Amino acid sequence: MTVRAATILRQRYLHAAWLALHLLLLISFSCRETFRVVAEGPTIVPGWFKNFSQKAQTFFSLALGQKLPASNPVREALNTYVNVAGIETGYGYFAPNVPSGYKLVFELHHPDGRVEYELPSVSSAAAALRIAGLLENIGRTPYDAMREILVKTLAQSVWHEHPDVKSVRAILGSVTLPNVREFEHGNRESYEFLYAYDFSLTNQPVKPHDR
Amino acid sequence: MEAFRKRLLEFLIPPETDHWLAILRVGLGVEVMLYSLSLRTDWTYLLSGTIRRLAEALLSLESHFIPRLGWFAALAAQLGVDENLLLFTAWASLLVAGCGLFIGLVSRVSAIVAWFVHLCAAKSGGFMSYGMDNFVTIGLFYLMLSPLPDQFSLDWRLRDLRPKDPQFLGFWRRVLQLHLCVVYFFSGLAKCLGSGWWNGSSVWRALIRPPFNAIDPEILVRGKYLFPIAGILICVLEFGYPFFIWSARTRKVWLVSVCAMHVAIAVTMGMYLFSLVMIVLNLAAFTPAGFPCRTNRSVYNRRELLPDVMSS
Numbered sequence: 276m277t278v279r280a281a282t283i284l285r286q287r288y289l290h291a292a293w294l295a296l297h298l299l300l301l302i303s304f305s306c307r308e309t310f311r312v313v314a315e316g317p318t319i320v321p322g323w324f325k326n327f328s329q330k331a332q333t334f335f336s337l338a339l340g341q342k343l344p345a346s347n348p349v350r351e352a353l354n355t356y357v358n359v360a361g362i363e364t365g366y367g368y369f370a371p372n373v374p375s376g377y378k379l380v381f382e383l384h385h386p387d388g389r390v391e392y393e394l395p396s397v398s399s400a401a402a403a404l405r406i407a408g409l410l411e412n413i414g415r416t417p418y419d420a421m422r423e424i425l426v427k428t429l430a431q432s433v434w435h436e437h438p439d440v441k442s443v444r445a446i447l448g449s450v451t452l453p454n455v456r457e458f459e460h461g462n463r464e465s466y467e468f469l470y471a472y473d474f475s476l477t478n479q480p481v482k483p484h485d486r
Numbered sequence: 487m488e489a490f491r492k493r494l495l496e497f498l499i500p501p502e503t504d505h506w507l508a509i510l511r512v513g514l515g516v517e518v519m520l521y522s523l524s525l526r527t528d529w530t531y532l533l534s535g536t537i538r539r540l541a542e543a544l545l546s547l548e549s550h551f552i553p554r555l556g557w558f559a560a561l562a563a564q565l566g567v568d569e570n571l572l573l574f575t576a577w578a579s580l581l582v583a584g585c586g587l588f589i590g591l592v593s594r595v596s597a598i599v600a601w602f603v604h605l606c607a608a609k610s611g612g613f614m615s616y617g618m619d620n621f622v623t624i625g626l627f628y629l630m631l632s633p634l635p636d637q638f639s640l641d642w643r644l645r646d647l648r649p650k651d652p653q654f655l656g657f658w659r660r661v662l663q664l665h666l667c668v669v670y671f672f673s674g675l676a677k678c679l680g681s682g683w684w685n686g687s688s689v690w691r692a693l694i695r696p697p698f699n700a701i702d703p704e705i706l707v708r709g710k711y712l713f714p715i716a717g718i719l720i721c722v723l724e725f726g727y728p729f730f731i732w733s734a735r736t737r738k739v740w741l742v743s744v745c746a747m748h749v750a751i752a753v754t755m756g757m758y759l760f761s762l763v764m765i766v767l768n769l770a771a772f773t774p775a776g777f778p779c780r781t782n783r784s785v786y787n788r789r790e791l792l793p794d795v796m797s798s
Contacts, residue, residue: 283653290657291498298664305672309679318679345547354549359605361623366673368617371680373691397531400697400756401524405532405614407697412613421540425613428536452691455710458703464694 300339300353301362307335308365318371375450376407377414378466379426381433382444393437395429414449414469422447423472430474445472502656504636504649506770507629508590510662511597511636513766514625515587518600521622521759522581529577530570533611541612553602555610579603587629590639597634601626618760624665625767632658662771667728670744674725683721686713693754700756723747731772741772 313320313328320328336342343350357363383391395406413425426445434443448466525532533555542556555576562572580603586596604626608619633649635641642648649655682688690713694703723743730736745765752761 286651286654287495287499290654291495294498294657294661294664297661298668301665301668305668309672309676312676313679317681319681319684320679351549351551355551358548358552358609359623360627361620364620365676366617366669367676368673369688369692370673370676370683371678372682373688373695376695378696398527399524401521401759402528402532403697404616404757405528405611408616409537409614424536424540432531450696452694454687455690455707455713458694458707464696 297360297362300357303335303339304357304362305365307332307339308367310335311365312367312371374411375452377410377469378448378450379410379413379429380446380448381430382446383433383437383440384442384444385439386441391437391440393433395433410447413447422470426470426472427474430472434474441475443474445474447471498657498660499654500656500660502659504633504638504652504655506659506662506773507632507634507655508636508638509773510625510629510632510766510770511587511590511593511634511639513770514600514622514629514763515584515589515596517622517625517759517763517766518580518584518587518604520762521604521618522577522584524759526577530573532614533573533576533607534569537613538610542610545609545612552609553606555606558606576603576607580607590635590641593634593636593639593641594630597626597630601630616760618757618763621760621763621767625763625770628658628662628665659771662767663731666767666771667731670724670727674721674723674727678721678725683717684714686710686715686717689713689717689720698755698757701754720747737772737774741768744768 310328310332312318314325314332316325318325340347340350340353345351354363379395381393381395383393385391395410397403397406409425409429413422416422416425426447430443430445434440446468447470448468451465451467453462453464522529538555542554545552545554555573558572558576559569562569579599583596583600583603586592587600601623604619605623608615608623633651633655635647635649677683677688680688682691690706690710692698693701693706723740727740727744730740745768748761748764748768752758
C-alpha cells in the first residue's frame with residue numbers, strides 16, 4: 276500500500292468514525308424528544324407506554340450528559356457540538372398535535388382617558404413568524420419572572436411608538452381554535468385570558484394579574 | 487469481516503460528482519439572501535435588547551461556547567461601537583456571504599461566515615427561532631465541511647481553484663442523506679402518535695392557526711373531506727421516507743411528493759423560507775446524479791473519486 280493510499284484509508288476511517296458518533300447523537304436527541312412528547316401527551320399510545328417514555332427520556336438525558344452540572348466540560352463540549360451542528364432538537368414539528376397559539380394585546384391608556392389597543396407589530400411576514408414563536412415561549416414558560424420580562428420588553432417597544440401614553444396593560448391569552456364542525460356552525464377562534472401586566476410611566480409593572 | 491468493512495466504507499464513501507454540492511451551495515445561498523432580506527427592517531428590533539440577553543443567558547446554561555451575538559456586542563461595547571452598527575454589520579455579512587455562496591465566490595469562506603453569523607443570530611434570537619433556523623444551520627454546517635468549490639462556482643471557473651479532497655464528495659452527500667432520513671422518520675413518527683393527523687384535525691388546525699393562516703378558512707372548509715387524506719399522506723410520506731427514498735424505483739416518487747408537500751406548506755402556511763430550505767436539502771441529497779444539466783464527469787478522474795485503497 277502506498278503512503279497516499281494509506282493516508283486516504285486512514286481519512287476514510289476517521290470520517291466513518293465521526294459519522295457514527297454524529298448519527299448516534301442525532302438519533303439519541305431525536306429519541307429523547309420523541310419520548311418527551313409521548314410522556315407529556317396526549318397521544319394515541321396506551322398509558323403504560325407513557326411511563327416507559329418518561330423513563331426512556333430520563334435515560335437519554337442521562338446518556339447525553341444533560342443531567343450533569345452546567346459547568347461540566349463534557350456537557351459543555353457536547354452541547355456546543357450539537358448546537359453548532361443543528362442537531363440539538365427533535366424534529367416533531369406540529370406533532371403529535373398542533374398546539375393552540377397565544378395572543379398578546381396591549382391596552383394603551385392615554386392621559387386624556389382614551390384607550391387604544393395594539394398588537395406586537397413587525398414589518399415583515401418573516402418577522403411575524405418569529406414573533407409568533409416568541410409568544411409561544413411567553414405562553415408556555417413555567418417561569419413567571421421570565422414571562423414578565425419578555426412581556427415587558429415587548430411593551431417597551433410599543434411604548435416607544437406611543438410615547439404619550441400614561442400606562443400600558445399587556446394581556447396574554449391563549450387562542451382556542453374551532454374544529455371544522457364548530458367553524459361551519461359559525462364559531463370562530465376565541466381567546467382565554469391567561470395573564471395581565473400593568474406597566475406605568477415609571478416602567479415598573481404595577482401588578483401582574485393571574486387568571 | 488473485511489468484506490463487511492469494505493462494503494460499509496463503499497456505502498459511506500461512494501464515488502460522487504459535485505452536482506449535489508452545487509445545488510446545496512446555490513440553494514443555501516438563495517436561502518441566506520432571502521432570510522437576510524426578509525428580516526432587514528426588523529433585524530435590529532428582533533436581536534437587540536433584553537430578549538436577546540435573556541436568550542443568551544439561557545444559552546449559557548447549556549454551554550458558554552455556543553456562538554452568539556452577545557460576544558461581539560460585549561466587544562463592541564468595550565471599543566465604544568454602537569450595538570446597532572454591530573447588528574447591521576452582522577446582517578450585511580450574512581447577505582454578502584449568501585451572495586458569495588450563490589455565485590460561488592470564495593465559497594468556503596462564504597459558507598463559514600454564513601454558518602457562523604446565522605448560528606449567532608439563531609441562538610441569540612432563541613425565543614424567536616423556528617424549524618427553518620435549525621435546517622439552515624444543518625445545511626450550512628455540512629456545506630462548509632464539504633469539498634468546495636464545485637465545478638459550477640466562480641472559484642472553479644475564474645480562480646481555477648479545486649477542492650482538496652474530492653474523494654469525500656460522496657461521503658458528505660451520504661451524511662446529508664442519512665440526516666434527512668432521521669429527520670423525516672422522527673417527524674413522521676411523532677405525527678403518527680397524535681390522533682389529529684389521522685382524522686385530519688391537525689391539518690385544519692395547522693392551516694387556520696395564526697400566523698400560518700395564509701388562506702381564508704371559509705375557502706379551506708370547502709375541502710374538509712381532504713384533511714384526513716392529507717394528514718395520513720403526510721404521516722406516510724414522512725415516516726416512509728427512510729424506507730422508500732433509497733430504492734431507485736420509489737426514489738423519484740418520494741422525492742417529488744416530499745418537495746410537493748413543502749411547496750404546499752409554503753403556499754398554504756406562508757412558510758416560504760422553511761419550505762425552500764427543505765426542498766434544497768432534499769434535492770441536494772437525493773436528486774439523481776444525472777440531473778438535468780450538462781454532466782461533466784471528466785472534471786475528476788475516477789482514481790480521484792475512488793482511490794483503490796481497499797484492495798491495496
